[in-house]
Amino acid sequence: MQPSSNLSAPRTTARRALVAVAAGTLVLGAAACGSSSDTGSGGGTGGAAAGGDTVGIALITKDSTNPFFVAMQKGAQAEAAKNNVDLTIASGAKDGDEQGQVQAIENAIAAGDKGILITPNGPGVNASIKKARDAGLFVIALDTPPDPADTVDITFATDNFKAGELIGQWANKTLAGKKATIALLDLFNDKVVSVDYNRDQGFLTGMGIDTKDKQKNGDEDKTGTYAGGDYAIACNEPTQGSEDGGRTAMENCLTNTPDINVVYTINEPAAVGAYNALKAAGKEKNAIIVSVDGGCAGVKSVKDGIIGATAQQYPLKMATLGMEAIAKIARGGEKPTTSEGLDFFNTGVALVTDKPVDGVESITSDAASKICWG
Amino acid sequence: MTAGTSAAAAELARRRHSPLQRVQHLLHGYPWISPLVILVLTMVVFTIVNPRFSNPSALSLLIQQTAVIACLAIGQTLIILTAGIDLSVGAIVILSMMVMAKLAVENGVPAPLALLIGIALGVGAGALNGLLVTRVNLPPFIVTLGTLSIFTAIALLYSGSKSFQNNELPDLLNWTGTSFPVGPFRLTVGVVIVLVLYAIVGFALSQTAWGQHVYAVGDDPEAARLAGIASKRVLLSVYVVAGLVYGIGAWVLIGRAGAASPNAITDANLQSITAVVIGGTSLFGGRGRLIGTLIGALIVQAFYVGLSLARVDQQYRLLAVGVLVIVAVAIDQWIRKVKS
Numbered sequence: 001m002q003p004s005s006n007l008s009a010p011r012t013t014a015r016r017a018l019v020a021v022a023a024g025t026l027v028l029g030a031a032a033c034g035s036s037s038d039t040g041s042g043g044g045t046g047g048a049a050a051g052g053d054t055v056g057i058a059l060i061t062k063d064s065t066n067p068f069f070v071a072m073q074k075g076a077q078a079e080a081a082k083n084n085v086d087l088t089i090a091s092g093a094k095d096g097d098e099q100g101q102v103q104a105i106e107n108a109i110a111a112g113d114k115g116i117l118i119t120p121n122g123p124g125v126n127a128s129i130k131k132a133r134d135a136g137l138f139v140i141a142l143d144t145p146p147d148p149a150d151t152v153d154i155t156f157a158t159d160n161f162k163a164g165e166l167i168g169q170w171a172n173k174t175l176a177g178k179k180a181t182i183a184l185l186d187l188f189n190d191k192v193v194s195v196d197y198n199r200d201q202g203f204l205t206g207m208g209i210d211t212k213d214k215q216k217n218g219d220e221d222k223t224g225t226y227a228g229g230d231y232a233i234a235c236n237e238p239t240q241g242s243e244d245g246g247r248t249a250m251e252n253c254l255t256n257t258p259d260i261n262v263v264y265t266i267n268e269p270a271a272v273g274a275y276n277a278l279k280a281a282g283k284e285k286n287a288i289i290v291s292v293d294g295g296c297a298g299v300k301s302v303k304d305g306i307i308g309a310t311a312q313q314y315p316l317k318m319a320t321l322g323m324e325a326i327a328k329i330a331r332g333g334e335k336p337t338t339s340e341g342l343d344f345f346n347t348g349v350a351l352v353t354d355k356p357v358d359g360v361e362s363i364t365s366d367a368a369s370k371i372c373w374g
Numbered sequence: 375m376t377a378g379t380s381a382a383a384a385e386l387a388r389r390r391h392s393p394l395q396r397v398q399h400l401l402h403g404y405p406w407i408s409p410l411v412i413l414v415l416t417m418v419v420f421t422i423v424n425p426r427f428s429n430p431s432a433l434s435l436l437i438q439q440t441a442v443i444a445c446l447a448i449g450q451t452l453i454i455l456t457a458g459i460d461l462s463v464g465a466i467v468i469l470s471m472m473v474m475a476k477l478a479v480e481n482g483v484p485a486p487l488a489l490l491i492g493i494a495l496g497v498g499a500g501a502l503n504g505l506l507v508t509r510v511n512l513p514p515f516i517v518t519l520g521t522l523s524i525f526t527a528i529a530l531l532y533s534g535s536k537s538f539q540n541n542e543l544p545d546l547l548n549w550t551g552t553s554f555p556v557g558p559f560r561l562t563v564g565v566v567i568v569l570v571l572y573a574i575v576g577f578a579l580s581q582t583a584w585g586q587h588v589y590a591v592g593d594d595p596e597a598a599r600l601a602g603i604a605s606k607r608v609l610l611s612v613y614v615v616a617g618l619v620y621g622i623g624a625w626v627l628i629g630r631a632g633a634a635s636p637n638a639i640t641d642a643n644l645q646s647i648t649a650v651v652i653g654g655t656s657l658f659g660g661r662g663r664l665i666g667t668l669i670g671a672l673i674v675q676a677f678y679v680g681l682s683l684a685r686v687d688q689q690y691r692l693l694a695v696g697v698l699v700i701v702a703v704a705i706d707q708w709i710r711k712v713k714s
Contacts, residue, residue, distance in 0.1 A: 244631040276632035
């Protein structure tokens, strides 16, 4: 359960990487400075801070460009003062940069922080997380559980499989028994990430289609029956989670299969791209588009009728709840526990649509626009 | 000397060369022939695999999908012809695009003015690269590696990583995405703009003194200087023209993507360089034709579409493109050994 938007840009470019490196260095530098003074004043005690004391927490995101993480950082910053938290923000140079995160973790340990909130970029940070926990820091993964999940104390994340299931159920009911010709516009096809298969396979499960291996996109039968009738899967295409990627992917799907009427998209920018491809082909009325994310732009697309339904997630909540949890523990409180039936703390997901169907709970785009991110 | 004898002499000269040497000479004179052969072969093979590949509608999409990278590759070709390289192309495009969009949407700047400011910014960015290369004497690789980060940072800071969708943008900015029928095909305004750019820059390169100077500077800047060419001024002009092309490319991209998003065209730098190299332009400067770049860009996209229609794993596209790059550079090296 990576963020969606990472979706937006995981294949980030060298240009971004460099920027992030530069920015990261500055942030880290600042963090290091701030921290040493921290340990000087309050540190040295080593034990839990007394109630009301300032608690040092580091928020380490995958990158600082993806709107999803930017929302997370801003949300945490806004809430930090309220909880009397001294928040340090750092990130990898780009999505996938483990080394940058390792340095940020080391800085947090050196700074005497009480806890770390991290969206891990990969297994390369596991050893450093362990070091941090050995040093007494409480580590919470946000959005993306590490592998193995017990590397961290707990994960606060969106249930991406559930998010996919919701839009699948909605598509199933909306089709009302018609034959489904499905385009699956995924994130990648050159690497396997959990958000990608969880959403895709969740969607198919919601439609009532047997996905076989739930951690593998594209291994399901290409034709068969879903809950309401017959289905055919027209394509699995990668979009990189961007508008232009979504458009090109949809164009290629339509060339092979002109009568596609259900379009699953990994995130909302890809959905907008798919819509533009359908529109250029004069087919935007024939197909329903579903997506995941709930960014403000995506919610607006639902209102405009471009996206039929989207599943909204809450990055701000991940960051603020995570921060509150660490502050509480540092002041002697209880540790958070995982949600029932899951191996993480579920920060929730809601179906956003203006065409609600029976049996699938949803909120309107107006309601969603009040709690959207980005 | 009569026409007859000179023809006989030419015939005699031809006989002295082996068939291979003749191919070598032909490619030396027309470096875009090898990519053209590859493009035709690619299209024939993919059509056999899936006849839909050569449907007019599919070919129309192929052209539309290629337009943005083909556009950026014009600027890249100019710079590579001078033995330089531009790593900042993607960053300049994103910067121009975000400025156009944000000015028009959030600051209420009239669309034509926002467009012009965006394009002007592309020109300015190109000029900055050019000044650093010519006045500070830094290698183009280093200059554009630096400005890649700088322009990206400015674009992200300025836009706040926010994207603008086409229903928020003024019609003028979306205009490049408007499509119209041409016989059985559908082209977009953006495609036409890119083709016009190819025609103009191609003409300037092959038919004007400026074009000859670009080749001369790329071949040997010192010799060009001794021949009385203002090498540095020519070099600067190349970066400025490239910046102008990128600025226009940003406009084409908005129409194509249906949005102005800082996450667009993530692989623009490498894709534009790949198109230029596969198109037969020498990375060592001074040799190549712009038309080859267009063919190179089409080859790369044809692999993408063709493999998708053949339902083959996309990793083979990467593999194929990698092989093509190596082959193209190897052919270039071989042609360079031609005996004049």
